[in-house]
Amino acid sequence: MSEPLKVQARLAAPVARVRQALTDPAELRVWLAEHAEVELPERYEFWGRYTPEGDAPHQRLLHVHDDSLSFGWLLDGVETTTGFQFAADGPDATVLTLTQSHFDFAEAMSGTSIRGVLQTYWALSIANLAAHLEGKPLLPRTDFTSADLRGELVIAAPADKVWESLTDSEQASAWFGYPIGIEPWVGGRYAMGGFEAGYAAKIVDLEPGRRMSVDWGPTGVTNWELAESGGRTTLTFVQSGFDETNPPYGAWSGTVAGLFELRRFHEMTAWQPIWLAEEVPGLDPQPTF
The missing domain is CATH 3.30.530.20 (START domain)
Incomplete structure (x- = not known):
C-alpha cells in the first residue's frame, strides 16, 4: 500500500x-x-x-x-x-x-x-x-455527476497582468507552485515540470491578451479566456474533448485549485502561497489536464 x-x-x-x-x-x-x-x-x-x-x-x-x-x-x-x-x-x-x-x-x-x-x-x-x-468568493467545486467542466473566476487585476501571469513561465511557476515551461505561441509547448521533464502539452490556439487553448491528449483541451471590465478580469476556463464516460475529474480539480493562488498572486500585496509543502497538491511532471 x-x-x-x-x-x-x-x-x-x-x-x-x-x-x-x-x-x-x-x-x-x-x-x-x-x-x-x-x-x-x-x-x-x-x-x-x-x-x-x-x-x-x-x-x-x-x-x-x-x-x-x-x-x-x-x-x-x-x-x-x-x-x-x-x-x-x-x-x-x-x-x-x-x-x-x-x-x-x-x-x-x-x-x-x-x-x-x-x-x-x-x-x-x-x-x-x-x-x-x-471572506473571498469560492472557486467552482467539481460536480462529480456532470461531464460539463467549466467555470469562471473574477480577479481584481487588469487583463494584461493576468495574461502575463498565465503565459510567462516564471510567473506561472510561482503561483502554481510547480515548474511550468510555456512557449506562448500556437504550436508551442506547455510543459508541467519544465521543458526538461520530457513531456509537454501543445498550445493549439492563442490570441494574445485574450485566450489560449492547451491540448493535453486523451484528457482533452484546456481553454482560458479573459475579459476585462472596470479594472477586473473574468477568467473563464473550460475542459473539453475528453471521454465523457470517464471525465478527468482529478485533473480538473487540480487545475481549479491552482487558480486559487493565481487570484491571490494578483490581489495580495505581499503574496505567499497557503501551501506549506514544496509542491502544490495534485501536480506531477505528467499531469492529466
Missing part, C-alpha cells in the same frame, strides 16, 4: 475558527459539500454532487478532539481514512494538516478508481476552505 497522502496549508484564521468551519454542517455546505450532517462525537457525514461517490453519505467518524478529526470514508468499495490536525501558527493563523489513505497516483493517471481524485479533490476543498475563511 502506498504512503498516506499528506497536505499542509496555512490558513488565515485561529484554530477555533478553522475547527468550526470543519465541523459546523452549515459551513460545510458552503465550502465542501452539497449536503452535510454533523453530530459530534457520533456523526460526520457529507455527500451530494460535489463529493466523490456522493449519492449518499459514506463517512464514519473515527475520532474528534480539539486539535484533530478523522473519519473513515468508503470509496470504490474500500474504507479510506481521512484525518485533519490543527496547530496554531500565531494568534490568527492555523496550520492545517490533511492525511488521506488509499491514494494511488497510478489510479489518478488511469481514472480506474474514484480514489484517484482524492489528492486534487482535497487540494480544491482546502483552497475553498481558505477562501471561505478569508
Whole structure:
C-alpha cells in the first residue's frame, strides 16, 4: 500500500475558527459539500454532487478532539481514512494538516478508481476552505455527476497582468507552485515540470491578451479566456474533448485549485502561497489536464 497522502496549508484564521468551519454542517455546505450532517462525537457525514461517490453519505467518524478529526470514508468499495490536525501558527493563523489513505497516483493517471481524485479533490476543498475563511468568493467545486467542466473566476487585476501571469513561465511557476515551461505561441509547448521533464502539452490556439487553448491528449483541451471590465478580469476556463464516460475529474480539480493562488498572486500585496509543502497538491511532471 502506498504512503498516506499528506497536505499542509496555512490558513488565515485561529484554530477555533478553522475547527468550526470543519465541523459546523452549515459551513460545510458552503465550502465542501452539497449536503452535510454533523453530530459530534457520533456523526460526520457529507455527500451530494460535489463529493466523490456522493449519492449518499459514506463517512464514519473515527475520532474528534480539539486539535484533530478523522473519519473513515468508503470509496470504490474500500474504507479510506481521512484525518485533519490543527496547530496554531500565531494568534490568527492555523496550520492545517490533511492525511488521506488509499491514494494511488497510478489510479489518478488511469481514472480506474474514484480514489484517484482524492489528492486534487482535497487540494480544491482546502483552497475553498481558505477562501471561505478569508471572506473571498469560492472557486467552482467539481460536480462529480456532470461531464460539463467549466467555470469562471473574477480577479481584481487588469487583463494584461493576468495574461502575463498565465503565459510567462516564471510567473506561472510561482503561483502554481510547480515548474511550468510555456512557449506562448500556437504550436508551442506547455510543459508541467519544465521543458526538461520530457513531456509537454501543445498550445493549439492563442490570441494574445485574450485566450489560449492547451491540448493535453486523451484528457482533452484546456481553454482560458479573459475579459476585462472596470479594472477586473473574468477568467473563464473550460475542459473539453475528453471521454465523457470517464471525465478527468482529478485533473480538473487540480487545475481549479491552482487558480486559487493565481487570484491571490494578483490581489495580495505581499503574496505567499497557503501551501506549506514544496509542491502544490495534485501536480506531477505528467499531469492529466
